[in-house]
Amino acid sequence: MNDRVAQALKDVVEVVARLRGPDGCPWDRAQTHQSLIPYLLEEAYELAAAIAEGDPATMQEELGDLLLQILLHAQMAAEEGQFDIADVALALKEKLVRRHPHVFGAAHANSPEEVRVHWEEIKREENKGQKVKDSVKPGLLRAAKFVEVLEAQGQPVPLGKRLAGPAPGEDPQRWLAEVLVEAVAWARQFRCDPELALHRFLEEKHG
Numbered sequence: 001m002n003d004r005v006a007q008a009l010k011d012v013v014e015v016v017a018r019l020r021g022p023d024g025c026p027w028d029r030a031q032t033h034q035s036l037i038p039y040l041l042e043e044a045y046e047l048a049a050a051i052a053e054g055d056p057a058t059m060q061e062e063l064g065d066l067l068l069q070i071l072l073h074a075q076m077a078a079e080e081g082q083f084d085i086a087d088v089a090l091a092l093k094e095k096l097v098r099r100h101p102h103v104f105g106a107a108h109a110n111s112p113e114e115v116r117v118h119w120e121e122i123k124r125e126e127n128k129g130q131k132v133k134d135s136v137k138p139g140l141l142r143a144a145k146f147v148e149v150l151e152a153q154g155q156p157v158p159l160g161k162r163l164a165g166p167a168p169g170e171d172p173q174r175w176l177a178e179v180l181v182e183a184v185a186w187a188r189q190f191r192c193d194p195e196l197a198l199h200r201f202l203e204e205k206h207g
Contacts, residue, residue: 016071116152139198
């Protein structure tokens, strides 16, 4: 890491600590892990939108906003004697090394698909005996990961079983949005929650 990066990270950590300090900002000092959840989610979605738009300046700003949320949570944990941002970084480093044995160990992976399969296998081993709270994640996010893993395993979800797909020349994003809205409309007809239905399906298929 070059000196410019190290100094910038040190400076912003100190700024966040000052904001939370006795002579800091009343709003920042009043926040808790729970109160910041809506802001964390909002910043993550705003970053995703910036990435989709492909605007580097907006991406830089939104990455900073998301980093602020991470630093605030780490600072609050440090104040409570639980962990600090250094512990977060070290734990991440250890996880990355552990889950990339094809880079840092003797394992081999020659494609993104092989890497994905190995990652999920290692993650399952790490989480044995623990209840992973996938149910708190958005159903579509879980479903996207479910499909991605199946594809990496060479078992892609067959297309055309329920939907024929967009017509030639049709905007696929618009088609997808209309399909999702229609699915929600069907859910209302059957008086069921589409999010809950999706979670139940994924639990049955993947656990």
